[in-house]
Amino acid sequence: MDKKEYPQNLTVQFCFLGNSASCRKEVRSGPGNILLFIVLSCVSVCTVFLNLLVIISISHFKQLHTPTNLLILSLAVADLLIGLIVMPVNIMQLRDSCWYLEEMACCVIPVITFVSMVASLYSLVFIAVDRYIAVSDPLLYSTRITVSKTVSLVILGWSFCLLYGIMFLYFNDHFLQSQISNRCQGDCVMIIKKTWIIVDLVLCFLVPCSVILVLYSIIFIVARRQAKAVRSVRKGASKRHGAKASSSSETKAAKTLGIVIFVYLACWIPFYISSLSVESVTTSSMVYTVFVWVIYMNSSVNPIIYAIFYPWFRSSVKFIVTCRIFELSSSRFNLLPEHF
Template sequence: MMSFCHNVINISCVKSSWSNDVRASLYSLMVLIILTTLIGNLIVIISISHFRQLHTPTNWLIHSMATADFLLGCLVMPYSMVRSVEHGWYFGEVFCKIHTSTDIMLSSASIFHLSFISIDRYYAVCDPLRYKAKISILVIFVMIFISWSVPALFAFGMIFLELNFKGAEEVYYKYIHCIGGCSVFFSKTSGVLAFMTSFYIPGSIMLCVYSRIYFIAQGQARSINDAVGLEEKNGMSQNKERKAAKTLGIVVGVFLICWCPFFVCMVMDPFLDYAIPPTLNDALVWCGYLNSTFNPMVYAFFYPWFRKALKMILCGKIFQKDSCRHKLFLESHP
């Protein structure tokens, strides 16, 4: 039997018809994702904030990204969880707009940070002698400012000015809109704009830059092997190339696997007359959220000194006197 989110049946959204066991399983899974996102990103934030050795331009960029991912897990995911499981929205229309805007802003901010981190890594690997001159604290500050301001202006401007409905108002209010719901709706124009701004442009930058890094790293490894001789070629070159391929494959692969399905469906949905089921859209949104869950693992815990920082945090050693001066790595190998 159908149940509704509002007492006026004709204009009310239909509530979830899942059994209590299914709903309990979904809540458990989503709570696990939220807690993992919060804990992982909080550890990154504490590590970079506490240990002075980690106060580098690159790490402040990672710190800012972890903050965006943490806020996504704290401010957005819990409400999205209720909406996804119950198929209803119980927090009012105004908060729906705030939640949707914050969701788009923080997700886009996380993706923007990934793009800027790729640019930072490009100069570190491909132009190491001039890296410190080109990637200064001021440059990092500009990157962080752009990563927060552009998504904020885009998200809150689009939702509160209702530009996402532009050109499809009749379709939305006739076929999509219902009381007790909080779905993200895009017209053809706004959908393409959101796709380009939040995914295609930063994603293309990241993909191109990391591809360039990989091929340059391969060339550097071959040059080193030519100098050290044929005997060491198989060992040194193959190890470096495998490591580069593995690192870049994880970085690009996690990003594409998490976000590509959602953005492709989002941009295609208006052209398919909104035929994609809401349940599938919800599932793809959570797939995108997983990128914020995995970011700490890919960009932080991948490095040995972050694992040392994690151990100190879990053991409570950061509360010891002068623990912020603890050396997590040799200065010659940052």
């Protein structure tokens, strides 16, 4: 094909020089594209850095070893995989449309992508259940929700996500299609059937998100009722003052995680709306690329929400940045203000 048939910012080369079976490489080299790649690369780096801060904070400081924070840790690990693996691979393909990794990686990377995305959602489901129990039955919360039970739940959830990711790609004939559709070396395109888009919509969006929304509706109703009850109690009683602080803490945590849920829904809804309007989704299409990057951005936003609303995260970041976590007793530092 004559080079002049392409736009000025798009030049055609080959993925592997000297290889007759190589795919054509469409290099996006215009100033706008270069700026886009720089921005996306910065987003990837920031996603990795911010989620590493969350992971290090919760893992290192013993005061943060709570069931809720372990669920947040699970969410941060899923977001870290998005920034560390999924984003760079997508930037590479977006840069010149070539797949430079091995054929096996063409099967493994989509599995990692699906597992990370589904794990993010189900971590939010577990967090919603955890907050529901904490707000509706605070006296029995410590006995019903323990660290060991939470760890088992997280392992079970990730196992389900891995199984679902493999099944999702297998029944879309991805493993077989990756061999057949590779008509040239440097090609890795996955086609998602509409049937599985609907299945995925129900199992990994409508059902879990409905559970989340119902639980948070109940949480806010209970929190509002508790707030009214606390305001009716005399301020002088120290015991009741403690109940007020506890109720305020639980309500604040519920509101913060509610914002996380809202952001998640805002990132995912455009993808499903666009996916249902076509017979099948091709990962190389521009529409898919745009909306999937909106989803990836959610992995960058979550740690920012923690930084804004969680005092313990801001305190832990200060200790990490100043390298005070290398002190012998750093794991026992107090990260929570007295009023929190």
